Amino acid sequence: MSDEEPEDDFDNEDQKEEADEKEGEEEEEKEGAEEEEEEEWQHPVSNPLTEEHFKEGLSLLCKTGNGLAHAFVKFEVREKELTDITIIQGFIHLRYVDLSDNLLRDLSPLSCLTHLLWLKVDNNRLTSAAMEELPYLQIASFANNHIKDTTGVNHPRLTSLNLKGNEIEVISGLDPLKLSNLHTLELRSNSLKTTTGLYLPKLKNLYLAQNSISNLEGLEDLTQLTTLHLRDNMLESLDGFSESMKALQYLNLRGNAIAQLDEVAKLQKLPMLRALVLLDNPCSDEGEYRLEVLVVLPRLERLDKDFFEEDERLDAEDVRQRRREEELEMEREREREKELELEGEETPEVTE
CATH class of the missing domain: 3.80.10.10 (Ribonuclease Inhibitor)
Known part of the structure; x- marks a missing residue:
């Protein structure tokens, strides 16, 4: 696939896509034809290539x-x-x-x-x-x-x-x-x-x-x-x-x-x-x-x-940025919780 002409390459794959759809339809017809040819398959008549x-x-x-x-x-x-x-x-x-x-x-x-x-x-x-x-x-x-x-x-x-x-x-x-x-x-x-x-x-x-x-x-x-x-x-x-x-x-x-x-x-x-x-x-x-x-x-x-489209890319970038910020905030929250746990462990018990 060429880097210089990506649209043409995608068009070629679209044609392959259409061929796949047609292939599915032809497959059903082929199955019926194969049943009719079963007898001929078992006993073919000799027919050689000639000059x-x-x-x-x-x-x-x-x-x-x-x-x-x-x-x-x-x-x-x-x-x-x-x-x-x-x-x-x-x-x-x-x-x-x-x-x-x-x-x-x-x-x-x-x-x-x-x-x-x-x-x-x-x-x-x-x-x-x-x-x-x-x-x-x-x-x-x-x-x-x-x-x-x-x-x-x-x-x-x-x-x-x-x-x-x-x-x-x-x-x-x-x-x-x-x-x-x-x-x-x-x-x-x-x-x-x-x-x-x-x-x-x-x-x-x-x-x-x-x-x-x-x-x-x-x-x-x-x-x-x-x-x-x-x-x-x-x-x-x-x-x-x-x-x-x-x-x-x-x-x-x-x-x-x-x-x-x-x-x-x-x-x-x-x-x-x-x-x-x-x-x-x-x-x-x-x-x-x-x-x-x-x-x-x-x-x-x-x-x-x-x-x-460009507007889709901008929307996707906004979502990525928001999710990155949310992940950072969650990470900070986890760090704070760990610090509080450590402080609780280090506080000595007061005895009477």
């Missing part, structure tokens, strides 16, 4: 590695009900491949595509994202499959990984040494219950909306994280944030179960936090909600979808 598909789907003529020849480097074949892509092994110069909306379960033939930069295999029947290491792969999307875990992803130049809409319950196997360039991880709409397993110090954007997360754990290694989406989970408290998360600027907690505004004080350990979303939590219904949040988090620029 005819390549004639239709190849594009983007580029020089090959030695610069002396040319080859098509982009291939797209969608909605063809493909079950087998073995033939793709012969097209070693491919750099951009889109095989979305098919019936694929096996991606092993892609291991021959050592020049691959971009891969999209959304809406297939994959149960794993594990593949042979592809040395130049930078962007990979496995959205809306049946993937059970995050193991086997080990591409050294990978910057963006999309695993949304799968069946992942635990984050594991994401090696920070192998994934040293990974900056965006998309895990929306899975079955996660905790955030443990995220040992990715270079990660900048993390999307965990629409899971079943009730505990925030293992976040201390996310020292470069700037954006964190946790919308529509099961959080009741804000324990788990770490002082090491010094780069976090945008935090979306919409649609959780945070009941007490006092929990917001736990975000004071995030010095760069500029935008916070708390809509659809019980605490957002409390009186003076915006004021109380700003009192606790004076550096905050935006709460939910609205930026703070």
Whole structure:
């Protein structure tokens, strides 16, 4: 997230917010479609990739590695009900491949595509994202499959990984040494219950909306994280944030179960936090909600979808000053009480 253009960054996150809402609606439709496809899942009809598909789907003529020849480097074949892509092994110069909306379960033939930069295999029947290491792969999307875990992803130049809409319950196997360039991880709409397993110090954007997360754990290694989406989970408290998360600027907690505004004080350990979303939590219904949040988090620029106005900041500063004075007065009162107690103890008893 850029410091120079915060408004644009917030607009981008608003778009992500709208995408989350649409995702929830599509999820209901998807459940109905999955029931209808159950029989076909058990007994799929073989339908391999053919040379005819390549004639239709190849594009983007580029020089090959030695610069002396040319080859098509982009291939797209969608909605063809493909079950087998073995033939793709012969097209070693491919750099951009889109095989979305098919019936694929096996991606092993892609291991021959050592020049691959971009891969999209959304809406297939994959149960794993594990593949042979592809040395130049930078962007990979496995959205809306049946993937059970995050193991086997080990591409050294990978910057963006999309695993949304799968069946992942635990984050594991994401090696920070192998994934040293990974900056965006998309895990929306899975079955996660905790955030443990995220040992990715270079990660900048993390999307965990629409899971079943009730505990925030293992976040201390996310020292470069700037954006964190946790919308529509099961959080009741804000324990788990770490002082090491010094780069976090945008935090979306919409649609959780945070009941007490006092929990917001736990975000004071995030010095760069500029935008916070708390809509659809019980605490957002409390009186003076915006004021109380700003009192606790004076550096905050935006709460939910609205930026703070100058008069709100002045009101919040007045409240902070008044509370500081009240605390000082209470502290003085406690000191006076201690002094009186000590004087009482030191006064000798008068005997007849």
